[in-house]
Amino acid sequence: MAGVRKTSGTGAAPGVVYDLAGARQRVAPPAGGDRADTAGITPQARARARAIEAVEEASEVRAERVRALREQIQNGTYNPDPAEIARKLVERGF
Secondary structure, X not given: OOOOOOOOOOOOOOOOOOOHHHHHHHXXXXXOOOOOOOXXXXXXXXXXXXXXXXXXXXXXXXXXXXXXXXXXXXXXXXXXXXXXXXXXXXXXXX
């Protein structure tokens, strides 16, 4: 491997020691004083949390109804009432 030179792993000159503690002290604080880091929750995250909470609080009666309807659909015995479907659509504004 002619022409390949070894280098130090850090890129620093041999024998150089970095003063990290001193460097931290030399860094100026952010403008506006000594402010702490902050974090926020987006409106989308809040809405998602509310939705998850609502699902967790929902009763199992709904799950039983869904299970029964799925069985009817799979068996071919599900016969929805078109008038009832239309009424619900109008009620909900679709």
